[in-house]
Amino acid sequence: MNRLFAHKGTSECTKRFCAFVLVVSALLLDGIGFAQTDALWLMQDSIKPWASMAMLRSDNAMGSNSIDLEFINESVFGGTLEKDQIQRQSDRMKSVNRIGGYSASELCFYNFKDTLFNRPHWGLQAALQTTYMASAYFPKDLFTLIYQGNQQSDSLALGPIRAQMQAYQKFSVGLFNKKNWNSISIGLVVGQRMADLSLYSASLLTNAWGDTIDVAYNGTYHRSDTAVSGIANGAGLGLATDINYHLRMPNNKGIISIALHDIGFVVWNKNTQTFRLNGSNMWTGIDTRPYISQSLDSIALPNFEDSLKYSRGKGREIKPLPARIQFRYLHHLNESSYYEFGLQIMPSTAALPRVHFGLGQRIFDNFLFTQSVSYGGFGRWGFGAGCYYMPKKSWYFAVQTFHLGGFTLNSARSRNIQFSIAKIFKS
Amino acid sequence: MRSSFYIAVMCIAVMAVSCRRDEPTVWTPSIKAAIAHGSLGLDDVLPSTYFYVDNNDVWHFYIEQNLTDFNIDSLVEIPDTTIQRSLVLPFTGGPFNIAAGTELYNQSQNNVLQTQGALLKEVVMRGGTLHYSFVSYVNGELTCTCTLPGVTLNGSPAVLQATTAATTNDFSPATASGSIDLSNYHIDLTGTSGTGYNLLESLLTIQVADNAASPAQVYGNDSVTIDLSFSDATVQYGRGYFGQHQYTIDETIAFGQDIDMPDGELLLDEATLALSIRNYVGVDFQLKLNELSGIQNETTIPLEYTPLYDWQFFTRAQDNAGAITPTAQSFFLHTGNSNLVNFVGLLPDQLHIQGDMQINTLGNIGLNNDFIYTDQTVEAKAKLDIPLQLATESIAFTDTITLTNAAIDLIAKGEIKLVLDNYFPCDVYLTAQLKNEETIIDLVDGNLLTASYSGANTPSRSIVPIAITPELLALARSGAYIILRIAIATENYPNYQTITAQQRVDYLLIGEGDVQLEYE
Numbered sequence: 001m002n003r004l005f006a007h008k009g010t011s012e013c014t015k016r017f018c019a020f021v022l023v024v025s026a027l028l029l030d031g032i033g034f035a036q037t038d039a040l041w042l043m044q045d046s047i048k049p050w051a052s053m054a055m056l057r058s059d060n061a062m063g064s065n066s067i068d069l070e071f072i073n074e075s076v077f078g079g080t081l082e083k084d085q086i087q088r089q090s091d092r093m094k095s096v097n098r099i100g101g102y103s104a105s106e107l108c109f110y111n112f113k114d115t116l117f118n119r120p121h122w123g124l125q126a127a128l129q130t131t132y133m134a135s136a137y138f139p140k141d142l143f144t145l146i147y148q149g150n151q152q153s154d155s156l157a158l159g160p161i162r163a164q165m166q167a168y169q170k171f172s173v174g175l176f177n178k179k180n181w182n183s184i185s186i187g188l189v190v191g192q193r194m195a196d197l198s199l200y201s202a203s204l205l206t207n208a209w210g211d212t213i214d215v216a217y218n219g220t221y222h223r224s225d226t227a228v229s230g231i232a233n234g235a236g237l238g239l240a241t242d243i244n245y246h247l248r249m250p251n252n253k254g255i256i257s258i259a260l261h262d263i264g265f266v267v268w269n270k271n272t273q274t275f276r277l278n279g280s281n282m283w284t285g286i287d288t289r290p291y292i293s294q295s296l297d298s299i300a301l302p303n304f305e306d307s308l309k310y311s312r313g314k315g316r317e318i319k320p321l322p323a324r325i326q327f328r329y330l331h332h333l334n335e336s337s338y339y340e341f342g343l344q345i346m347p348s349t350a351a352l353p354r355v356h357f358g359l360g361q362r363i364f365d366n367f368l369f370t371q372s373v374s375y376g377g378f379g380r381w382g383f384g385a386g387c388y389y390m391p392k393k394s395w396y397f398a399v400q401t402f403h404l405g406g407f408t409l410n411s412a413r414s415r416n417i418q419f420s421i422a423k424i425f426k427s
Numbered sequence: 428m429r430s431s432f433y434i435a436v437m438c439i440a441v442m443a444v445s446c447r448r449d450e451p452t453v454w455t456p457s458i459k460a461a462i463a464h465g466s467l468g469l470d471d472v473l474p475s476t477y478f479y480v481d482n483n484d485v486w487h488f489y490i491e492q493n494l495t496d497f498n499i500d501s502l503v504e505i506p507d508t509t510i511q512r513s514l515v516l517p518f519t520g521g522p523f524n525i526a527a528g529t530e531l532y533n534q535s536q537n538n539v540l541q542t543q544g545a546l547l548k549e550v551v552m553r554g555g556t557l558h559y560s561f562v563s564y565v566n567g568e569l570t571c572t573c574t575l576p577g578v579t580l581n582g583s584p585a586v587l588q589a590t591t592a593a594t595t596n597d598f599s600p601a602t603a604s605g606s607i608d609l610s611n612y613h614i615d616l617t618g619t620s621g622t623g624y625n626l627l628e629s630l631l632t633i634q635v636a637d638n639a640a641s642p643a644q645v646y647g648n649d650s651v652t653i654d655l656s657f658s659d660a661t662v663q664y665g666r667g668y669f670g671q672h673q674y675t676i677d678e679t680i681a682f683g684q685d686i687d688m689p690d691g692e693l694l695l696d697e698a699t700l701a702l703s704i705r706n707y708v709g710v711d712f713q714l715k716l717n718e719l720s721g722i723q724n725e726t727t728i729p730l731e732y733t734p735l736y737d738w739q740f741f742t743r744a745q746d747n748a749g750a751i752t753p754t755a756q757s758f759f760l761h762t763g764n765s766n767l768v769n770f771v772g773l774l775p776d777q778l779h780i781q782g783d784m785q786i787n788t789l790g791n792i793g794l795n796n797d798f799i800y801t802d803q804t805v806e807a808k809a810k811l812d813i814p815l816q817l818a819t820e821s822i823a824f825t826d827t828i829t830l831t832n833a834a835i836d837l838i839a840k841g842e843i844k845l846v847l848d849n850y851f852p853c854d855v856y857l858t859a860q861l862k863n864e865e866t867i868i869d870l871v872d873g874n875l876l877t878a879s880y881s882g883a884n885t886p887s888r889s890i891v892p893i894a895i896t897p898e899l900l901a902l903a904r905s906g907a908y909i910i911l912r913i914a915i916a917t918e919n920y921p922n923y924q925t926i927t928a929q930q931r932v933d934y935l936l937i938g939e940g941d942v943q944l945e946y947e
Contacts, residue, residue: 075452076452077449078449078450078451078452079450079452079453080452080453080454081452081453081454083455086454145456147454147456148456148457149456149457149458149459149941149942150457150458150460151457151458151939206460209846209937210460210461210937210938210939211461211464211846211937213460283460283461284461284464285460285462285463285464285935285936286464287463287464287465288463288464288465288828289465289466291828
């Protein structure tokens with residue numbers, strides 16, 4: 001057993017600090033994400049003498065390369081977006097901008113008692129997971145139109161735009177290695193909701209007088225069955241697999257880890273709608289002649305959706321899940337500290353590969369503190385920290401973020417948090 | 428370890444709460460967009476049914492108005508009236524026991540129907556009710572039947588029948604009653620002889636009821652009474668001699684009630700008025716108008732046209748099995764024979780007609796064959812046609828547009844530009860007010876739109892700024908309405924200008940300002 005957990009006592013001071021970190025992190029939490037196997041577990045190179053373990057873990061992230069968190073918070077959770085606040089976002093924007101977020105929570109059960117196929121190192125695991133993910137990349141002019149209006153420019157290029165959203169639940173079963181935490185599982189995915197907009201080109205032209213506005217657009221939009229709602233509603237069905245592989249270097253100098261999460265797909269059902277948008281509209285105001293001549297007596301604004309020119313179809317759609325591919329190299333510096341390099345790739349046009357460098361240090365025997373610097377994902381640079389605490393060997397708490405600034409600075413453009421709570425049952 | 432568990436639970440609870448949406452997201456982009464557009468021609472201000480464009484593309488104002496129907500259908504009016512008939516059974520002494528089914532009385536008789544002086548041979552009823560009641564003083568169940576051979580519906584005579592009960596020991600009579608709807612009944616009023624007038628033949632039959640429980644006990648002088656009452660009777664056709672009558676006509680008629688008549692004064696280049704009086708009634712009459720004048724507010728202008736004020740003689744119309752050939756007198760008034768352009772130029776909203784009418788001045792020369800179909804009697808119709816070649820210093824049209832709350836449910840500040848392109852060869856003064864029952868806000872206060880060059884396609888453009896204020900939006904949301912008033916003054920007054928179909932005012936409302944958007 002690793003010495004990090006060798007100390008049996010836990011000071012009151014440490015408890016309070018951990019509670020403070022957890023509560024403050026939770027208060028500031030805005031999204032959830034996906035975690036690699038915690039370093040603490042990997043550093044234990046032995047079979048645990050436990051009967052089972054139940055773990056609740058959650059991974060949340062949100063970020064943008066141009067829009068700050070204060071703006072995102074007020075957009076998502078309500079508030080007033082002031083003009084200077086909007087202008088600051090606009091000034092930061094590039095021709096193409098990214099924004100995204102995800103929230104994944106998982107309840108996982110590990111059975112340490114079983115001996116599978118005469119292999120005592122392997123046990124059974126089962127998990128229930130729910131995931132919400134949304135991302136988009138968009139041109140600056142789209143932001144300008146929505147938040148600043150069309151007075152800024154007579155000609156606005158609104159494309160290309162790619163915006164995706166998926167919500168799904170997954171039930172998975174698999175095997176895990178009790179010693180090194182290698183694992184493989186396969187899961188049944190139930191699609192809850194999906195929307196996917198691809199606007200290849202779009203423009204809005206306002207003539208000098210403002211008496212004519214021309215809108216042109218070309219793209220496609222898919223959305224899942226709108227007749228059903230709620231968790232696990234059957235709008236889609238699919239399969240996914242998760243793999244964690246850890247390779248220990250000779251002399252226990254380090255560990256190379258590869259993790260593949262949510263590698264799979266969802267077949268969205270036959271009521272999935274497809275809209276092919278291709279056309280243009282001209283707005284010249286409400287024609288009031290019928291009201292003047294009194295053939296109509298109440299003015300009604302035209303419905304925007306009715307004004308769009310599109311063809312519509314229904315049928316099954318196969319969409320890949322928002323997978324995550326992670327690499328990590330962890331190198332022990334001494335008995336109480338290590339450093340690591342990591343890379344996470346999300347195959348999304350709105351997210352860059354995220355690279356990070358981190359340091360881990362034991363402060364108490366059962367308490368690990370980490371620091372990290374990262375770049376990429378939905379946002380940009382981030383400085384992070386993590387705490388791992390295992391009191392009395394029957395509970396386990398962990399919390400980590402790559403973006404501490406996301407919890408302290410309004411101008412930060414990313415925020416993420418990962419946490420785990422586990423209850424260990426002994427035989 | 429229990430404290431660790433509580434911390435975990437608290438974390439999850441706090442996370443759930445921290446993700447709630449507490450208020451809407453609000454921001455104010457700067458929008459520039461057209462709000463509304465349209466075009467205002469004369470056919471928009473006034474109902475298009477009153478306008479047409481001639482071959483020279485010139486607008487004409489045209490109106491056809493029924494001036495009066497002279498109320499001549501009162502000639503054959505049947506007032507509410509009751510015919511009472513009492514009969515005494517032909518017995519002396521008694522009592523006599525009369526078996527069931529035995530007839531006691533059977534006699535035909537003429538009954539006089541009251542009229543307003545007309546001697547009617549026949550009528551066809553439009554409506555009304557004939558009530559009947561039998562009163563019996565006989566101690567026995569009687570079946571009383573009154574057949575009216577001259578009152579027929581689809582050839583079948585009206586049969587009024589009722590059964591009266593036996594009188595009681597206190598000698599109170601027994602009564603039975605009923606009614607029939609007179610609609611579409613034909614009533615022959617020539618009586619039993621077939622040559623009389625205002626006479627309604629009836630055949631009264633009294634018998635002991637077939638299913639009477641016991642024989643009727645009849646005394647001499649026992650009687651039965653029948654009442655026939657006409658109420659609310661209206662006639663659709665009548666024939667006979669309607670008598671000699673003299674009427675005085677004195678009517679004020681609201682003119683063009685479904686038009687928002689413009690106010691102001693016009694100089695018209697020309698106008699025509701075709702006035703025709705048609706007689707669809709089978710009587711001779713003569714008519715003399717003493718006054719036909721137009722009224723607007725306190726001003727009255729009599730129509731000057733001498734032939735109109737002479738006695739006009741109308742011979743009777745001809746009835747060929749329901750196809751009426753009317754007789755008529757027509758008058759055609761124009762600029763050369765009357766003061767019509769001045770009369771119309773006043774833009775009257777009322778007409779006053781005063782005159783005398785005499786019917787059948789020569790007596791019964793139709794030999795009791797006067798007739799009337801009350802749907803169409805004597806008509807006086809005016810057809811006014813005005814080519815819009817006019818001169819005016821100020822003629823004003825008013826229109827009202829009601830706003831719905833849904834159209835203006837927003838918070839904004841900025842300005843609305845009202846862009847007006849005037850294609851009329853006239854100066855146009857525009858006034859627009861937004862108002863409800865309590866508040867008025869002037870949107871446009873009599874702004875001048877200068878005249879377009881006559882014959883040119885290039886309009887004169889005016890731009891009127893309207894400030895968007897919270898008060899304006901609040902009033903608009905309150906279910907207010909916009910009152911547009913357009914006053915026109917022709918160029919080089921009093922020279923005439925021709926108004927064509929292409930002439931109009933195009934308007935465009937462009938909003939430019941900060942609009943508050945929000946989503947929940």
